[in-house]
Amino acid sequence: MRLLFDQNLSHRLVALVDSAFPGSRHVVDYGLDTATDREIWDHAASHGYMIVSKGSDFRQFAFLHGPPPKAIWVRAGNASTRAILELLLRHRGLIEEFEGDAEGALLVLPFD
Template sequence: MGFSPDSFYIKTLGLTNTDDAEIWEYATTNDFVIVSKDSDFHQRSLLYGHPPKFIYLRVGNCSTSKIVQVLQDEIDIISQFGDREAESILVLS
């Protein structure tokens, strides 16, 4: 189960065990937003800006269903973030 019909897990895109730089490029090319708990993507976003935009999940060790719940709870903030051209990082906890 994904967050929305337009969301994809890395593994469903065939990008499991793929270098972060390749995932970053794939997201840029396909106009995706990266959602991750990985601080490497956070650092990459600070260094390069966007595209792609990055949603940094600071939720610690938790289940996928908890992550989906956090995203659903913040859907209005996420939507506003997507519409703002100047913003490249959104931190959710």
């Protein structure tokens, strides 16, 4: 289960989630930090990633295009990197279920 973190999330998350989500990367790792949402979407689809973003842009892509890739919308506002990490780890089982759902395109993780 590999995650691709959007530019609106810290690149430090890659190392922090490594044991739970091995092989995850940040858009910066691929030189996509200034890429369009479409370029990120296409890259994630081609390389087997689920996109994780705090922005709602990928929500629209998920509804318009469907998977792959899948998008995880972290509705955490101004939350710290540690809070985002804890949210992802707390919902790891849900993320695994989402990955296995052939029809699911978008998972919304509200900040509790």
